[in-house]
Amino acid sequence: MRIPLFNDKVVKKYLPNYLKIDRNEIAAKFQIAKRIKANFDSSMNIQDLMKIHSKLVKKIKYKKFEKILKKDIPEKSLLDLKILIADKIIEKCEFCEHKCKVNRNKQLGICQLPNKLLISSEFVHWGEESYFIPSHTIFFYSCNMLCKFCQNFTISYRLEKPIEITPKKLAEIIDYRRTFENTRNLNLVGGEPTPHLNQILKILKNVETNIPVIWNSNMYMSEISMELLNGIIDVYLADFKFGNNECARRYTIVRNYFDIITRNLKIASKQAEIVIRHLILPNHLECCTFKVLKWISENLKEKALVNLMDQYFPYWKAQEFPEINRRITVKEFSLALRKALELGIAVKD
Numbered sequence: 427m428r429i430p431l432f433n434d435k436v437v438k439k440y441l442p443n444y445l446k447i448d449r450n451e452i453a454a455k456f457q458i459a460k461r462i463k464a465n466f467d468s469s470m471n472i473q474d475l476m477k478i479h480s481k482l483v484k485k486i487k488y489k490k491f492e493k494i495l496k497k498d499i500p501e502k503s504l505l506d507l508k509i510l511i512a513d514k515i516i517e518k519c520e521f522c523e524h525k526c527k528v529n530r531n532k533q534l535g536i537c538q539l540p541n542k543l544l545i546s547s548e549f550v551h552w553g554e555e556s557y558f559i560p561s562h563t564i565f566f567y568s569c570n571m572l573c574k575f576c577q578n579f580t581i582s583y584r585l586e587k588p589i590e591i592t593p594k595k596l597a598e599i600i601d602y603r604r605t606f607e608n609t610r611n612l613n614l615v616g617g618e619p620t621p622h623l624n625q626i627l628k629i630l631k632n633v634e635t636n637i638p639v640i641w642n643s644n645m646y647m648s649e650i651s652m653e654l655l656n657g658i659i660d661v662y663l664a665d666f667k668f669g670n671n672e673c674a675r676r677y678t679i680v681r682n683y684f685d686i687i688t689r690n691l692k693i694a695s696k697q698a699e700i701v702i703r704h705l706i707l708p709n710h711l712e713c714c715t716f717k718v719l720k721w722i723s724e725n726l727k728e729k730a731l732v733n734l735m736d737q738y739f740p741y742w743k744a745q746e747f748p749e750i751n752r753r754i755t756v757k758e759f760s761l762a763l764r765k766a767l768e769l770g771i772a773v774k775d
């Protein structure tokens with residue numbers, strides 16, 4: 427069963443390419459990147475490889491799916507180049523802004539992840555935004571942000587056992603679900619997908635179907651990761667939780683949250699379509715919700731659809747922080763919604 431959404435004016439305005447890929451009218455970006463020829467040598471350093479990358483990525487423009495399908499896949503493509511760069515970065519890992527610089531083939535950084543494809547689960551999700559369901563959601567293992575109130579804490583804090591799978595096998599599952607279960611998109615989430623960037627690129631290399639790719643993330647990526655995502659991701663589904671660095675520091679392990687997330691949101695909005703999720707926290711309207719909404723209204727009002735999320739529950743360590751040890755009130759949600767509408771933000775869940 428598919429939910430019709432083509433007559434929804436707001437979704438059409440903010441996610442036009444997403445809708446066209448889902449209807450197979452145009453090709454998803456990763457299918458285009460797979461067909462752009464790249465000349466490079468695996469012995470080259472990251473800086474030189476990135477120079478080739480920045481030239482080639484400009485060639486990515488949405489085209490008719492039938493036209494892209496007819497193109498041969500070259501021996502070495504832009505997607506292969508991205509994989510090579512990511513495999514080199516992971517030897518001194520800086521996929522995210524922690525920039526641990528560890529070689530994940532031998533050591534672990536803050537995310538505690540080796541260089542393996544580890545997932546918690548994958549399934550067809552009916553609980554995402556109305557315009558994204560049915561969504562083939564892959565929950566990648568572990569996280570780099572570790573919110574004290576994490577709503578998915580068993581995955582983020584590695585309290586459950588991961589499943590190790592090969593990129594090829596996971597790609598087969600993605601193709602199966604797209605073909606036979608009518609999944610509308612591939613939704614890469616977690617935990618957090620960022621520490622799995624090189625493995626995710628390898629998954630996409632093996633995916634044969636045309637499917638919109640959603641990067642469902644806390645957005646604490648490094649700039650080089652953002653560059654590698656350019657030309658691969660069709661929609662950013664971006665968390666924007668805190669309106670300042672101090673609240674982020676109190677409840678997570680990240681520094682400079684607001685500066686990094688706003689930088690990445692601006693980059694993301696130039697690369698792809700974007701939906702911003704804001705989880706309303708109790709007692710954080712003035713410092714977080716209103717600041718987040720104000721920033722969106724001043725910077726991305728015309729580009730981003732916003733989902734104001736009311737489902738916060740004081741999971742995991744939230745009880746150690748009295749101010750967030752409850753659900754939000756109806757009044758808090760109403761005030762948040764009123765502020766978003768006053769600022770002219772497009773709100774849709």
Ligand code: SF4
Binds near residue numbers: 523528
């Ligand atoms: S992904 Fe981030 S947290 Fe994990 S090792 Fe790399 S830089 Fe560190």
